[in-house]
Amino acid sequence: MGTLVGSFAALHGPLLVRHWDVVEAPVRAAMANAFRELGAAIRRAQPDVLVIVSPDHWVNFFIDNYPAVCIGVGDTHGGPPEPWMSAFPFKEFAGHPTFASHLATTAMAAGFEPSLSHRLKLDHGFCIPLWKAELQSLPAIVPLIVNSIEPPLPSFRRCYAWGRLIAEAATSYPDALRVAVLGSGGLSHSIGEPTMGQVDETFDRGCLQRFASATPDALCDYLESGAQAAGNGSAEIRNWMVAHGAAGGRGFELLHYRAVPQWYVGAGIASWTM
Numbered sequence: 600m601g602t603l604v605g606s607f608a609a610l611h612g613p614l615l616v617r618h619w620d621v622v623e624a625p626v627r628a629a630m631a632n633a634f635r636e637l638g639a640a641i642r643r644a645q646p647d648v649l650v651i652v653s654p655d656h657w658v659n660f661f662i663d664n665y666p667a668v669c670i671g672v673g674d675t676h677g678g679p680p681e682p683w684m685s686a687f688p689f690k691e692f693a694g695h696p697t698f699a700s701h702l703a704t705t706a707m708a709a710g711f712e713p714s715l716s717h718r719l720k721l722d723h724g725f726c727i728p729l730w731k732a733e734l735q736s737l738p739a740i741v742p743l744i745v746n747s748i749e750p751p752l753p754s755f756r757r758c759y760a761w762g763r764l765i766a767e768a769a770t771s772y773p774d775a776l777r778v779a780v781l782g783s784g785g786l787s788h789s790i791g792e793p794t795m796g797q798v799d800e801t802f803d804r805g806c807l808q809r810f811a812s813a814t815p816d817a818l819c820d821y822l823e824s825g826a827q828a829a830g831n832g833s834a835e836i837r838n839w840m841v842a843h844g845a846a847g848g849r850g851f852e853l854l855h856y857r858a859v860p861q862w863y864v865g866a867g868i869a870s871w872t873m
Contacts (some may be wrong), residue, residue, distance in 0.1 A: 601772030605644030633855030638732030653724035762844020782842035784835025786865035846871035
């Protein structure tokens with residue numbers, strides 16, 4: 600029988616790689632320390648499988664064919680294709696097709712209809728949190744692409760339900776398997792819009808407070824009513840909702856938050872106690 604052993608979330612802003620030095624040294628130090636804390640928490644959980652939840656940034660899909668949700672069920676996945684990610688230490692990832700297929704079967708039985716892919720390229724959304732967390736070795740990776748790029752987008756409630764499905768798939772897996780979840784993206788940011796570079800700190804802090812103390816319904820109501828106004832990139836909080844759902848909506852622990860307009864993002868890192 601499998602076990603859900605951890606749930607985590609972190610930003611994946613590209614400027615953390617491309618323009619790390621544009622912010623003051625204390626800001627960089629605090630961010631680096633928080634990512635190290637995230638890496639230590641993942642290592643303590645000792646997952647055999649890490650389900651990473653991220654959008655696809657036009658690497659595998661485009662607007663002519665962008666699924667709401669896609670599970671990577673392949674034996675392997677390709678590393679990030681972006682040229683500015685060339686120093687990322689992993690060029691290929693081991694998958695876990697048996698658990699990925701079990702997750703897909705669990706989802707179908709519950710009335711969810713994900714797309715499946717036997718070969719994905721994992722872009723910066725999947726890779727930056729792993730890189731900044733300084734993980735020297737990786738468990739098997741099961742990518743879960745959730746569309747937060749091009750409307751129509753899955754609702755925040757649906758994303759929370761996906762988290763519950765991952766937990767169900769973990770505990771119903773027939774063999775011993777340690778499963779963890781990493782939601783990648785957010786918090787508030789705006790890309791390619793007139794508001795690009797603006798960070799809605801008020802929205803972010805309201806979001807974080809509700810992750811810590813509100814009911815899932817109250818959190819979803821807050822996000823559905825306010826995320827769009829906080830910038831188009833704020834849609835990536837859907838991936839945090841998957842992590843929150845996997846943890847049963849409990850145990851949220853904020854590891855770090857800072858509004859960093861130089862990196863175009865409300866930079867958040869969190870874990871959930873299991």
